[in-house]
Amino acid sequence: MYRSAPVVRTATVATAVLALTLTGCAGGVHGTPGGHGLRDAYFPKAGNGGYDVSHYGLTLDYDPARRHLTGTAVITARAAQDLSAFDLDLEGLDVHSVTVEGTPARFSRAGQELTVRPHDELAQGETFAVTVRYSGTPRTITDPDDSKEGWLPTADGALALGEPTGSMAWFPGNDHPSDKAAYDVSVTVPKDLQAVSNGELQSDTAVGGRRTYRWHTAEPMATYLATVAIGHFDITRSTLGDGLPVYVAVDPTQSEASRAVLAKLPEIMEWEEHTFGPYPFSSAGVIVDRPGDAGYALETQNRPVFAGAPELNTLVHELAHQWYGDSVTPRSWRDMWLNEGFATYASWLWDEDHGGDTCQQTFDSLYRGDYFGDDADNKALWSYPPARPSDAAHISDRPVYERGAMVLHKIRQLVGDDAFFGILRGWAAAHRHGNADTDEFTAYVEKTAPGKDFGPIWKNWLYGDGKPARP
16 A cells, blocks of 8 residues: 555566565564554544654755745654554655665655655664655645645745644654654745744854754654744744743734734743643744734644734633643544643633633633624534544534533532642643643543542533533
8 A cells, every 4th residue: 555556566576586685684673564644533644653753853945936845854763663664744745865774765655655665674672764855845735624734835935834734744754743753943045034943043044045044842842833934024032030032933014913912921921830830841932924824823832823913812822732732742633622622721711810701700601602602603512522523624623622621620610729720730740741642631630639520520521422411
């Protein structure tokens, strides 16, 4: 399935001899191919089996006038089994060469799968580097819910967004949230443009008519959280009270509209650290592009992206994702409510602490069915349980967000405020920079409050179909 048609149809004697020779080069290793897809419940082709990535080194050169990207990806990984071949996710783009540990490797393409066959088979536990050189016009991907991701051309450059599967439009990788890695991203653009990415800016150098920006992300990051924003930006650098560096990039057309809300970023960060525990990354900030460039906000690591000036609650929501989603990342896309339910509840808590509705009032309004102005939205809240979205097109719908937040409020009602806020901070600490799923969360809550019966909450609110009866 992962082989190209010519290989299947031309099983000559020479090919058989070559295969035996390649196997013999591995010093006794008799590997099997890694899986092409991790069988995620909603995106079964996403990710790949047989290895774990520890680092992505991406060197990119983009020409906005031609919408042409030239890239070199150096991916450092560890073999999780004896490997004769492995896959990378890459949608579109032309692959010019692949090497493994500096030695040319055979490769083939089939849809989003780039299958690599190293000259020497890889032994379980072996660390290896694969280098992929590629170029072309990166694609914009349409999600099952009709939103756009991948590589989005903008009026003055481009914006790369990856949730859930868009990163494969601009670099090859293991495109699933369960495999997190460190990143170094170098982006070369025309000298009058800027390139903003995750992490910390290491250097900014100009040669001739081109300028290169080098960014470093030390903490593990899922592929869907990687971003690059190319264009004209007003840049503000500052530090928070604890010395944390903040890098804010705003499209000049949005600077005036964004000024007041972005001025609250230090206050929001201080409140979220008090509420959720220590900030998990080595820098913070935001990217604000134009409203039509994406149509939504996304919690890209260190530096969430907004399409136009954000509303206050949206800024609170996306910054809360730095704890819930970016640091504690879902093990699969089925666990999206652990991202969105937590971030939604964060905005409820912000309102409660800043003179707005209490979380109980928000919960009551949602339960009554008068929270949203559109009655269809009020009814959609009960269309499926938050821990079991109906399909890939609905992993970002009301039940995942608001009903997910309602699950957290039910936990708070049962255990009381002291224990509940301990759960929020403890959960973020227990899985800092890691992955977790719903079963791990429910087990953690039960262990934290052993004298409480959470069965009805899990059965009726987390996994139950329809609107639960309210005691």
